[in-house]
Amino acid sequence: MIEVKDLHKSFGEAHILKGITTSFEKGKTNLIIGQSGSGKTVFLKCLLGLFDYEKGAIEYDGKIFSKLSDDEKRNLRAKIGMVFQGSALFDSMTIAENVMFPLRMFTKHSKSEMQDRVDFALQRVNLEGAHNKMPSEASGGMQKRVAIARAIVNNPKYLFCDEPNSGLDPKTAIVIDNLIQEITDEYQITTVINSHDMNSVMEIGEKIVFLKDGLKAWEGSNKTIFKTDNEVVTDFVYSSNLFKKVREMYLKDYK
Amino acid sequence: MTYLHNIGSYFLMIAEMFRKPTKWTVMKQLILKDIDDLIIGSLGIVAFIAFFVGGVVTIQTALNITNPLIPKYLVGFATRQSIVLEFAPTFISIIMAGKVGSFITSSIGTMRVTEQIDALEVMGINSLNYLVFPKFISLMLYPFVISIAMFLGIIGGMAACVYGGFSSLEDYIIGIQTEFIPFHIVYAFIKTFVFAFILATIPSFHGYYMKGGALEVGKASTTSFVWTSVVIILLNYFLTQMLLST
Numbered sequence: 001m002i003e004v005k006d007l008h009k010s011f012g013e014a015h016i017l018k019g020i021t022t023s024f025e026k027g028k029t030n031l032i033i034g035q036s037g038s039g040k041t042v043f044l045k046c047l048l049g050l051f052d053y054e055k056g057a058i059e060y061d062g063k064i065f066s067k068l069s070d071d072e073k074r075n076l077r078a079k080i081g082m083v084f085q086g087s088a089l090f091d092s093m094t095i096a097e098n099v100m101f102p103l104r105m106f107t108k109h110s111k112s113e114m115q116d117r118v119d120f121a122l123q124r125v126n127l128e129g130a131h132n133k134m135p136s137e138a139s140g141g142m143q144k145r146v147a148i149a150r151a152i153v154n155n156p157k158y159l160f161c162d163e164p165n166s167g168l169d170p171k172t173a174i175v176i177d178n179l180i181q182e183i184t185d186e187y188q189i190t191t192v193i194n195s196h197d198m199n200s201v202m203e204i205g206e207k208i209v210f211l212k213d214g215l216k217a218w219e220g221s222n223k224t225i226f227k228t229d230n231e232v233v234t235d236f237v238y239s240s241n242l243f244k245k246v247r248e249m250y251l252k253d254y255k
Numbered sequence: 256m257t258y259l260h261n262i263g264s265y266f267l268m269i270a271e272m273f274r275k276p277t278k279w280t281v282m283k284q285l286i287l288k289d290i291d292d293l294i295i296g297s298l299g300i301v302a303f304i305a306f307f308v309g310g311v312v313t314i315q316t317a318l319n320i321t322n323p324l325i326p327k328y329l330v331g332f333a334t335r336q337s338i339v340l341e342f343a344p345t346f347i348s349i350i351m352a353g354k355v356g357s358f359i360t361s362s363i364g365t366m367r368v369t370e371q372i373d374a375l376e377v378m379g380i381n382s383l384n385y386l387v388f389p390k391f392i393s394l395m396l397y398p399f400v401i402s403i404a405m406f407l408g409i410i411g412g413m414a415a416c417v418y419g420g421f422s423s424l425e426d427y428i429i430g431i432q433t434e435f436i437p438f439h440i441v442y443a444f445i446k447t448f449v450f451a452f453i454l455a456t457i458p459s460f461h462g463y464y465m466k467g468g469a470l471e472v473g474k475a476s477t478t479s480f481v482w483t484s485v486v487i488i489l490l491n492y493f494l495t496q497m498l499l500s501t
Contacts, residue, residue: 048377070275077379088370092288102378104281160377 007056018214027188034211081151083161087143089135096131121149141172275381289393305404309411317421327422331430338408348450352483356458360479363462364472387459397451
């Protein structure tokens with residue numbers, strides 16, 4: 001479980017995060033949603049320790065991240081899997097080498113044990129036989145799946161995904177969403193996803209934190225988001241014509 | 256203020272580069288890969304330039320010695336002095352600032368733009384040690400490149416001298432042996448080690464701390480070349496002043 005308490009972050013004069021308090025639960029897919037510029041990416045980077053923050057605390061299973069020693073931070077980070085928006089695969093390595101990378105860095109497994117883990121992770125994301133391809137030879141969807149395989153290969157306790165569906169067609173996006181949800185359930189990982197994709201919200205939003213102008217505007221789940229009367233949330237959710245029409249139809253039937 | 260900030264960041268980067276070392280099994284492979292990219296990959300162009308510039312230095316020297324009282328072996332002497340003292344260590348380093356420097360800046364800069372450096376940091380890896388340290392170690396073999404440049408420069412001069420009819424082979428060989436001071440080789444290699452450090456760290460700094468997208472990667476490569484060259488020229492002046500003037 002990850003708990004965030006009164007988190008503040010500024011860049012110079014710009015106050016980006018203005019005191020966010022929330023928690024992300026184990027074994028659930030937790031979504032951070034909001035419009036572009038609402039502070040989602042900054043929030044995620046603070047959670048990952050890529051940005052320092054001025055005030056507040058982030059606790060990983062009761063341990064305050066900023067108070068950990070360098071070694072403790074290193075050990076904690078070895079338990080974190082991350083899927084970046086652009087996949088962030090290492091260009092100079094094959095797909096198998098990319099997936100093996102965390103094992104080579106943090107474990108003392110033999111080569112055959114590492115190979116077995118890589119085979120398992122690639123099979124888990126339906127990429128058997130792609131071992132020797134270079135990332136540049138893989139499609140966007142494949143690259144995302146490789147990034148997921150790399151993130152889960154070392155049995156992480158926490159999985160972070162930054163816009164995992166960006167640049168993907170709707171069908172592939174659903175495959176990626178379902179894959180993340182399956183992995184979260186299967187390994188009881190604390191998964192935090194940064195997204196503004198309403199399909200993801202509907203598919204896998206077991207817990208949703210809605211950010212607006214650096215503040216938490218709403219918190220709930222995919223079951224409650226369509227029933228809320230919070231104007232900020234409804235403006236965001238029903239901004240697309242498709243959702244507007246679905247809502248009108250729903251309200252008509254309801255009456 | 257920006258310059259001061261950058262200078263401070265540069266030295267902090269160097270200190271950070273030696274902290275939290277990467278696993279040796281991984282580092283070993285990174286070093287070997289960088290030796291291949293930065294050292295072996297540069298031998299061809301260095302050999303080509305050294306050979307022909309050596310020839311040009313000889314021709315220019317020979318054409319400017321018009322007084323019949325000046326012995327012909329001075330062509331070989333002047334070629335050796337120019338190549339060992341300045342051409343090989345300094346001129347080749349400027350060329351390497353373009354070739355190796357822009358390669359380092361663009362490869363690290365692209366990793367920054369595509370979040371690969373963030374991926375390393377998230378995994379708890381010291382990205383500066385992982386990316387810059389192997390380049391620094393592999394460039395410690397740079398004196399090997401410069402030795403080849405010295406040798407081929409002198410051979411190029413000899414070829415130009417003999418085949419151009421400027422002096423005999425015997426005169427040229429006497430010339431390159433005349434008044435040989437071993438410390439000049441030490442001086443050249445001290446400079447080479449200092450320039451190797453500059454070649455590894457300044458381009459890495461510009462790549463690592465760049466901001467923006469693909470266009471900025473190109474701009475960072477250009478800026479890195481300019482600054483690496485400027486620092487090499489300045490250090491060349493100070494090192495020459497310190498080591499040779501008595």
